[in-house]
Amino acid sequence: MDIILRQSLPKLREKLLEALQAVLPIVAIVLVLCFSLAPVSPSILLCFLLGAAMIVAGIMFFTLGAEMSMTPMGERVGAVITCSRSLPLILGLGFLLGFLITISEPDLQVLADQVPSIPSSTLILSVAAGVGLFLVFAFLRMLIGISLPKLLVLFYGLIFTLAAFVPKEFLAVAFDSGGVTTGPMTVPFIMALGVGVSAIRSDRHAADDSFGLVAMCSIGPILAVLTLGIVFRASDSTYIPPVLPEVADSVELWTLFRDGIPTYLGEIARSLLPIILMFGAFQVVALRLDRRTLGRIAVGLAYTYVGLVLFLTGANVGFMPAGNYLGQVLAGQAVRWLLIPIGMLIGYFIVKAEPAVYVLNKQVEEVTDGAISAQAMGTALSVGVSVSVGLAMVRVLTGISILWFLVPGYVFAISISFVVPKLFTAIAFDAGGVASGPMTATFLLPLAQGACVAVGGNIVTDAFGVVAMVAMTPLITVQLMGLVAQLRTRKARSVQPAAVFAAAFADLPDDAIIEL
Amino acid sequence: MSSLYLMITITHRRSTDGFLQLYKSHGVTVSMRTVGSGTAVQETLSTLGLEKTEKAVLLAVVTAESWQKIQRDLRRKMQIDVPGTGIAFIVPLSSIGGKRALMFLTEHQPLSWKEESTLKDTRYELLLVVANQGHTGSIMDAARTAGAGGGTVIHAKGTGMEGAAPFLGMELVNEKELVLIVSRTAQKNTIMKAIMEGANPKAGAIVFSLPVTDTAGLRLMEEEDTPQETAL
Numbered sequence: 001m002d003i004i005l006r007q008s009l010p011k012l013r014e015k016l017l018e019a020l021q022a023v024l025p026i027v028a029i030v031l032v033l034c035f036s037l038a039p040v041s042p043s044i045l046l047c048f049l050l051g052a053a054m055i056v057a058g059i060m061f062f063t064l065g066a067e068m069s070m071t072p073m074g075e076r077v078g079a080v081i082t083c084s085r086s087l088p089l090i091l092g093l094g095f096l097l098g099f100l101i102t103i104s105e106p107d108l109q110v111l112a113d114q115v116p117s118i119p120s121s122t123l124i125l126s127v128a129a130g131v132g133l134f135l136v137f138a139f140l141r142m143l144i145g146i147s148l149p150k151l152l153v154l155f156y157g158l159i160f161t162l163a164a165f166v167p168k169e170f171l172a173v174a175f176d177s178g179g180v181t182t183g184p185m186t187v188p189f190i191m192a193l194g195v196g197v198s199a200i201r202s203d204r205h206a207a208d209d210s211f212g213l214v215a216m217c218s219i220g221p222i223l224a225v226l227t228l229g230i231v232f233r234a235s236d237s238t239y240i241p242p243v244l245p246e247v248a249d250s251v252e253l254w255t256l257f258r259d260g261i262p263t264y265l266g267e268i269a270r271s272l273l274p275i276i277l278m279f280g281a282f283q284v285v286a287l288r289l290d291r292r293t294l295g296r297i298a299v300g301l302a303y304t305y306v307g308l309v310l311f312l313t314g315a316n317v318g319f320m321p322a323g324n325y326l327g328q329v330l331a332g333q334a335v336r337w338l339l340i341p342i343g344m345l346i347g348y349f350i351v352k353a354e355p356a357v358y359v360l361n362k363q364v365e366e367v368t369d370g371a372i373s374a375q376a377m378g379t380a381l382s383v384g385v386s387v388s389v390g391l392a393m394v395r396v397l398t399g400i401s402i403l404w405f406l407v408p409g410y411v412f413a414i415s416i417s418f419v420v421p422k423l424f425t426a427i428a429f430d431a432g433g434v435a436s437g438p439m440t441a442t443f444l445l446p447l448a449q450g451a452c453v454a455v456g457g458n459i460v461t462d463a464f465g466v467v468a469m470v471a472m473t474p475l476i477t478v479q480l481m482g483l484v485a486q487l488r489t490r491k492a493r494s495v496q497p498a499a500v501f502a503a504a505f506a507d508l509p510d511d512a513i514i515e516l
Numbered sequence: 517m518s519s520l521y522l523m524i525t526i527t528h529r530r531s532t533d534g535f536l537q538l539y540k541s542h543g544v545t546v547s548m549r550t551v552g553s554g555t556a557v558q559e560t561l562s563t564l565g566l567e568k569t570e571k572a573v574l575l576a577v578v579t580a581e582s583w584q585k586i587q588r589d590l591r592r593k594m595q596i597d598v599p600g601t602g603i604a605f606i607v608p609l610s611s612i613g614g615k616r617a618l619m620f621l622t623e624h625q626p627l628s629w630k631e632e633s634t635l636k637d638t639r640y641e642l643l644l645v646v647a648n649q650g651h652t653g654s655i656m657d658a659a660r661t662a663g664a665g666g667g668t669v670i671h672a673k674g675t676g677m678e679g680a681a682p683f684l685g686m687e688l689v690n691e692k693e694l695v696l697i698v699s700r701t702a703q704k705n706t707i708m709k710a711i712m713e714g715a716n717p718k719a720g721a722i723v724f725s726l727p728v729t730d731t732a733g734l735r736l737m738e739e740e741d742t743p744q745e746t747a748l
Contacts, residue, residue: 064566083688143686202675205686292733293650370572515610
């Protein structure tokens, strides 16, 4: 027992360090703001700090669990359905997987509550069908070998055409839905599915196709919500302001968090269940993994569950009110434009605390054999999110329509996708769905909403859309990183080897096998 | 015999860049890298997911002269002898296809032609096990009963006798695992036997060994009688 404890220390220390590195910068920024520019009530600050502690523990457990459970599960399932070599089976299972995973996503319920003019069940079912359908498209794309940029042009063209017919008030919410529905549970699983499909391929597109599933899956919800918006002539979406906590003593503080935990226990259980059931069915019918592997996956699932519950409780109870209030106070200052650089700074660091980002970075490192390191991905994402939060704050302050940012952004992202190496395009469009996770929803969105309240803007049109921005900018930064990497290797390649000891082999023909 | 070697380095992913830089300073400009994972040393720990297993594997061609210097620097600068830092070892090459390739691989390294055999009594051997995906557990169990320390697993694809099977726009192959185990020459045969007999038949394990001429980072293994370290 003693030896187990001692030997597990290095790994635990590493995980703790990772989690601290992810969360501490954002805590530091908020603390500095609270002590200087933005006076907040001690109860909000305490909630934030306790929330941050829970998030650190949550990220530790989640990252540990995701690589033990979600990644192998997705990879095995992806490999085994491709192995079957039956088109109807692959497509049928693809739809079922996408549908079931999405329908149990807790964020979808939140989205449904925001648009009262569309019946909740209609919205949930059609978004889930959208994800299922696009997962099918994504599989078909890999099987037939259509390049990703072409499909992106097609579908994003369709999205922006539809957007022209949708009421202005509804646009931001519709675009947010794409980022929101691909949550921390589904993203690692769907991503691993793609890697699994590619793992048993030997053709030259295998590595390029490892990614791109999440990219396709985030298109489905946007299309579904836009279509529903046209059909139901939805013009209103509501904004429920978060309740700012007022705690008198430490017991009340704890009660606040304790009351939040059961909600997330239930939510996460519901969203984990379909994945476990699907995997169980696969295990019985086709996979037949040995006991040891199953044991690891089971322990990993337990970690993932505990991690996500802690994370979401901390984020929703602790971070949400802090973000909202900070936004209000900062925008209420005399110098409002300060909101933009502060938002950018927060954006730069907050994406590191997004749980699914960690999984994406690891997978990228694994698939590219370490050529794109997790750190490089992290930097590209940070820069991307930083820019997007800056732009979102500009929108809050000025009230410019979201299309002014989204249309040029996507046009640029898709047009450079034809020159960027395919692998980077796929990773970039996945990263969009990954970066816009629960951290964005519980801190950045409330920040924008709070700021919007203080400025007196229209929350529904101006504050919403943060998620859509966060989902868009990584497309550009990650692809640019790929472009730079490509240029660098080209330059290196152009340096020709000098014929140093050519003389020693001058008499040998060029294609001689040289015995050493 | 050869004065050219394949140098294999197994280390943590974070230290990879440091190693690559060191090799570059010795004129080893062409290195291939891939990612692998260490095999479980402790069953309970592995099930709990608390073992550090992520590794990087670097492959490069070195000449005898540059290996001497690299080995010295690995010990001095990278402190490779501290357990858990990493290991590096060299396997002799027997021939190379074309002089352009030879020049490409060794252009910045000192290379002299010696007609002597360096393949004397090698103290270590590199065991390579090729097996079907998902069976590393049973292979390492078998290897450990014969006294093997630890191994490193690299994910691989096997094309098989019949080649890749086309399916629409893709070509499908089998997933394989390549397990690298460094063992003492004295133990090599028992470990190989143990794997051949003890591994799950479904693994379809093929095992063979390569001579390891020199090493760095295996000092503990040299000094202690029971090789229990090298989780690498």
